[in-house]
Amino acid sequence: MAESEKTDIKEKPTEEQPQHRKPDGILTKKIKGKTFVTEIYFDKNSKETFQDKLLKILQSEQKE
Secondary structure: OOOOOOOOOOOOOOOOOOOOOOOOEEEEEEEOOEEEEEEEOOOOOOOOOHHHHHHHHHHHHHHO
């Protein structure tokens, strides 16, 4: 088997690898003794609102 390539964390950001920015929100949830921390980023150029996105998720969950 071939070894997987490792990327250097210190590389300069490119178009495919945008600069790290502060998250727009952070969710923390503890489940069965494990803590999950989720960073949320929003596209500032998007025309769709958070409410629109949440509604899509709820509708897709109802279909399943």
